Amino acid sequence: MVDIHTHILFGLDDGAESLDMSVAMAEMAIEDGITHIVGTPHAHPNHDFIPELVKERRDELQSRFEGRLTFATGCDFHLSFENLQSIRLYPERYTVNQKNYLLVEFADFSIPPSMDQALHDLQLAGLQPIITHPERNPLIRVKADRLFRWIRQGCYVQVTAQSLLGKFGRSAKESAEEWLDAGAVHFLASDAHNVTTRPPILSSAFSYLRKAHGEEVARALLVENPLAAFEGRPLPFVPQLAEDAGLSPGATPVRKKKRFWIF
Numbered sequence: 001m002v003d004i005h006t007h008i009l010f011g012l013d014d015g016a017e018s019l020d021m022s023v024a025m026a027e028m029a030i031e032d033g034i035t036h037i038v039g040t041p042h043a044h045p046n047h048d049f050i051p052e053l054v055k056e057r058r059d060e061l062q063s064r065f066e067g068r069l070t071f072a073t074g075c076d077f078h079l080s081f082e083n084l085q086s087i088r089l090y091p092e093r094y095t096v097n098q099k100n101y102l103l104v105e106f107a108d109f110s111i112p113p114s115m116d117q118a119l120h121d122l123q124l125a126g127l128q129p130i131i132t133h134p135e136r137n138p139l140i141r142v143k144a145d146r147l148f149r150w151i152r153q154g155c156y157v158q159v160t161a162q163s164l165l166g167k168f169g170r171s172a173k174e175s176a177e178e179w180l181d182a183g184a185v186h187f188l189a190s191d192a193h194n195v196t197t198r199p200p201i202l203s204s205a206f207s208y209l210r211k212a213h214g215e216e217v218a219r220a221l222l223v224e225n226p227l228a229a230f231e232g233r234p235l236p237f238v239p240q241l242a243e244d245a246g247l248s249p250g251a252t253p254v255r256k257k258k259r260f261w262i263f
Ligand SMILES: [Fe+2]
Pocket: 005, 006, 007, 076, 191
């Protein structure tokens, strides 16, 4: 499996605190069947984002795990004015493995209308935004029509693996399941921060997905699509978005019908 969203690089944000913790997380990921992992520290006003340091930490870990686990860098990109200015000039500082996919996170307390334009501008700059864990964001959960609009506009969606298993509460789990049914999920990732409460574990979500949606969907969301993002290729598996998704005002669409997947 390929994990495109983790905080495995130590000493950069609220993820791994030490090299030892990064190493323990990497061992856990390998044990779980993860072959590629992206360290995506927050590029957020609360944390200094220093691209040189991010790369240094990645290289340090890569040298210890050569041949066992492939590391790349990216970030959890906050749509602040400063970040948006900077990414125009230096996209490779922020994108997954310095290709064209970008993890974008939204604040829990406010998503101003200007964010729609910000996403569009990123796309015009040739970047492919991936909205991270919208199922954990109460603002997006209650106004899912916005999320669906972003998807129609060409954005992708990454759900946290543990959300599907109920570790982020019932609302997050229900939204994740509804959006899976609606064809609105393109990636699962661990968003790992440590080895205890937020571990780099994807296998349990893989089993869950395989049971609920079949092997092909599990592979699409945990192997094929994330690998394509890692390598900067178009996504091989894009589900058809439910036609009525988000169109009824204020309601999260529920489609129990299995979605048709375009392979
Ligand atoms: Fe994250």
